[in-house]
Amino acid sequence: MKNKELFEAAKKVMPGGVNSPVRSFGSVDTPPIFAKKAIGAQVWDVEDKAYIDFIGGFGPHILGHANPVVLEGVAGVLSEGISFGLSTAIEVEMAQTINRLMPSMEMVRMVNSGTEATMSAIRLARGYTKRDKILKFEGCYHGHSDGLLIKSGSGGLSFNVPTSAGVLDALVEHTLVGQINDIEGLEALWARHGHELAGVIVEPVAANMGIVPLDQAFLKRLRDLTMSTKTVLIFDEVITGFRLGLGGAQGYYNIQPDLTCLGKIIGGGMPVGAYGGRADIMAHISPLGDVYQAGTLSGNRVAMAMGLNTINYLEKHPEIYRQLEEKAVFLETAMIDNLKAAGIQGQVNRVGSLLSLFFTKEPVTDYHSVMKSDTEVFGRYFASMLEAGILLAPSTFEAMFLSMAHDDEVLKTFIDIQKEVLKSL
Numbered sequence: 479m480k481n482k483e484l485f486e487a488a489k490k491v492m493p494g495g496v497n498s499p500v501r502s503f504g505s506v507d508t509p510p511i512f513a514k515k516a517i518g519a520q521v522w523d524v525e526d527k528a529y530i531d532f533i534g535g536f537g538p539h540i541l542g543h544a545n546p547v548v549l550e551g552v553a554g555v556l557s558e559g560i561s562f563g564l565s566t567a568i569e570v571e572m573a574q575t576i577n578r579l580m581p582s583m584e585m586v587r588m589v590n591s592g593t594e595a596t597m598s599a600i601r602l603a604r605g606y607t608k609r610d611k612i613l614k615f616e617g618c619y620h621g622h623s624d625g626l627l628i629k630s631g632s633g634g635l636s637f638n639v640p641t642s643a644g645v646l647d648a649l650v651e652h653t654l655v656g657q658i659n660d661i662e663g664l665e666a667l668w669a670r671h672g673h674e675l676a677g678v679i680v681e682p683v684a685a686n687m688g689i690v691p692l693d694q695a696f697l698k699r700l701r702d703l704t705m706s707t708k709t710v711l712i713f714d715e716v717i718t719g720f721r722l723g724l725g726g727a728q729g730y731y732n733i734q735p736d737l738t739c740l741g742k743i744i745g746g747g748m749p750v751g752a753y754g755g756r757a758d759i760m761a762h763i764s765p766l767g768d769v770y771q772a773g774t775l776s777g778n779r780v781a782m783a784m785g786l787n788t789i790n791y792l793e794k795h796p797e798i799y800r801q802l803e804e805k806a807v808f809l810e811t812a813m814i815d816n817l818k819a820a821g822i823q824g825q826v827n828r829v830g831s832l833l834s835l836f837f838t839k840e841p842v843t844d845y846h847s848v849m850k851s852d853t854e855v856f857g858r859y860f861a862s863m864l865e866a867g868i869l870l871a872p873s874t875f876e877a878m879f880l881s882m883a884h885d886d887e888v889l890k891t892f893i894d895i896q897k898e899v900l901k902s903l
């Protein structure tokens with residue numbers, strides 16, 4: 479079946495024709511493609527058209543799609559059974575590996591998605607502190623658990639439902655919302671509510687309203703304030719974990735949170751999540767403590783094997799992070815040049831191998847400047863790039879992910895195509 483036929487068929491049996499809203503391409507007003515396969519930096523759709531891919535599965539494929547390194551031994555794992563309702567040795571190895579590379583994660587609990595990780599970390603913060611309120615930041619996305627779907631980023635922002643229907647008012651009431659990079663606002667909020675806060679959750683690099691770097695000074699102030707009130711600081715590193723470096727964003731910024739949430743890369747593309755942190759806090763998780771959290775498929779062997787294959791490779795080849803940085807700087811510079819050549823006022827934001835292009839003349843440093851970017855122009859840019867064989871994430875509010883499979887030739891092809899597309903807008 480072709481893309482169009484599949485979408486028509488899908489819409490009859492799946493809400494919006496998709497299992498995750500962003501995949502509908504709804505916010506860029508373009509019919510979606512259906513993927514058939516992906517290898518390296520390329521994705522093919524069901525009509526066998528090839529695209530250079532910058533979605534990267536929304537983050538896990540740092541080594542490129544279907545990398546043999548990631549898949550090694552997986553067939554053997556499958557043939558021995560993948561979930562037993564019992565613990566397995568590979569789960570211990572995963573926790574030890576995460577703990578070695580991210581020492582703030584003294585204890586680790588595996589779950590099946592980033593959503594589960596953040597939801598569980600919030601519950602733990604509340605159980606540990608015996609307080610109700612939490613703080614999140616406008617435009618940050620932490621998955622789709624009720625209490626975090628408030629002024630959120632990603633699909634919520636793209637589809638204009640940042641605060642979801644169906645979320646209890648009581649949860650909205652207990653979720654305070656701040657602004658990233660606004661130290662004064664943070665201090666004012668702390669003066670009023672600091673002692674009521676169980677936890678603060680933050681993406682240390684905002685990556686779900688496009689890429690918006692957080693100032694180190696802001697993160698540092700957040701760390702100091704949370705310490706002063708014994709509020710649990712939670713870094714949501716579902717995207718940044720093992721992407722900005724082996725030590726994640728916390729290593730990159732040299733700021734240690736109390737709890738960390740991981741996902742994506744640690745499953746090598748399989749459903750996965752993890753949360754972990756200070757042993758004295760994690761000791762409140764069942765069966766040690768009274769904060770309950772469980773999972774039939776948690777720590778499943780395929781996700782553990784593919785995640786460990788990825789992490790072990792990254793650990794053996796730490797030069798990868800320098801190489802990714804070089805690729806990303808090359809791309810960033812060329813994108814800025816392309817914008818100039820086309821006479822378009824735009825902003826390229828980048829942290830490590832995460833990039834964003836915003837169609838706005840002012841620097842993008844927070845939620846409000848993100849919202850000044852022109853989503854209609856982005857829609858036209860997206861559609862023309864797709865037509866020309868470049869697959870971008872289908873929203874201004876999603877990141878561009880680079881992988882080791884994006885070699886010079888691939889990057890140059892992107893740059894040449896982008897130059898022409900920008901001129902045509």
Ligand SMILES: Cc1ncc(COP(=O)(O)O)c(C=O)c1O
Nearest residue numbers: 591592593619620621714716717
């Ligand atoms: C920062 C962040 N946190 C949490 C999530 C939720 O992860 P998942 O989609 O695996 O539930 C995502 C992505 O979806 C994310 O980007």
Ligand SMILES: N[C@H](C=O)CCC(=O)O
Nearest residue numbers: 498500536632633686876
């Ligand atoms: N921004 C989200 C994850 O990082 C996109 C994934 C999704 O919602 O399908």
